[in-house]
Amino acid sequence: MSQSITITAEDIVKQVKLSLQIPDLIESIVNRKIITDAATEAGITVDNEELQQAADALRLLQKLRGAQETFAWLEKHHLSVDDLEEIAHFTVISQKLMTHLFAEKVEPYFYENQLDYVGVVIYEVVLEDEDLAMELFYSIQEGEMSFYEVAHKYIEDKELRRKGGYRGILSRKDLKSEISAAVFAATPPEVLKPIVTSKGVHLILVEEILQAELNDQLRYQIGSELFGEWIINQIESVSVVTSLG
Template identity: 35%
Template sequence: MTNNLITSIEVEEIIDHLKKNLQFKETCHKILQQRIIQRASEQRNLTVTDHEIQTEADKIRREKRLEKAVDTLAWLNNQLITPDDWESGIRDDLLRHKLSKNLFDQEVKKTFQQNLFNFGQVLLYQIIVPYEKLASEIFYQIEEEEMSFYQAAHLYDVDEKRRLQCGYEGTIYRFKISSELSPMIFAANPGEVIPPFKTEQGYHIIMVEKFIKAQLNEEIYQQIIEKMFDEWLFNELNYLFHNSGEISTHTPAAQQEEQS
């Protein structure tokens, strides 16, 4: 009964669902973006080989622990797609990656150098509490060495994960820190505890452990090139709309009616 319900879904029903849930425009944009990628790739003679698709598929299988072919088929069946559908999606992703690298690989280093300031990192700990009086008392006890920063974080932080990690927040890029906190954090000295500071989250007490010089690693490379490619794709899509008039979104049934 369930399989019959699934296989009986019509294209018009899917389109109607997307429209009612305000997802139709977004879906159309994604389809048009893929057309733009395909056209730009053809102009540059960029292709994806069967070997590249197989390599990526094997990587996905390992990540999802799909050790046997039957496991992969069961997973695809659960996603309501065929192996050909899956391979086609992999091909699209790989082509997008190749095109982005073809267009912007030479620009990444230049962009990184121009924005070096924002790619510095800081390893920090912090405590967030809901009340100013409590924050002041905690800061005083840390300053007077009545308790360590780590003890205070373990006792008082509002976030359970940070409490268990004694305030450890991790290594964070400067551009990911709010404009409220960034000036104080990067003006501090390693090991210094910054006095309580209020944001929407509550009252912060922050300790800087160390600063890490900006470097163009794989993570930053991908962030920069993806941002540049997304901006390019957005502009190409706008150009398509402004120069092609209305985009056809007819369903197959509507097209058949028009042809008849």
């Protein structure tokens, strides 16, 4: 016997409450209002071409290859075509507001904080025994073992072991301060003396240090960081009143 269940807007609000999602939802609403109001005050407008490009980018992001898939996606998320246009519109004004507020501030900020954007390529093995770490360090120094052999033997995580302990390209903020200081003082390629932290004893191969370059990707990253800080400051300066019943 089939059963029909009716879900109301009240049911949805209650479920959001019971799922403990209200704080995140309120924050998103406040963010939207702050950005929308600031864009209006700055006289930011959106033309049809910009709106279309944003909508196309959204469809690409959601892997919607045609009209049929788009309408199915809208139905699944209880959205109308007007809602899709509103999402696209908000995306455009957010980007334009970020540019309006911070385009001229990105370059000076970069040069003032250039060291924060230097990258480093490292390989790492974390051990529990400091004596063992020192023994392995000297074995590598004397050519008795390679760093890869140490990683292959002592790393427990299968995927990390397969990569020889490769951690990728990291910045200073990705590393603990005691590790960061040693890593960025290295002369690559160099295996560092074991470093003890609360997570264990770190045996690190510094393969390469990458000097920061203010390219388009980094410009966008810095602009986004500054914009995010600006939004947080705006939220802290407003009083939010909710009426949910």
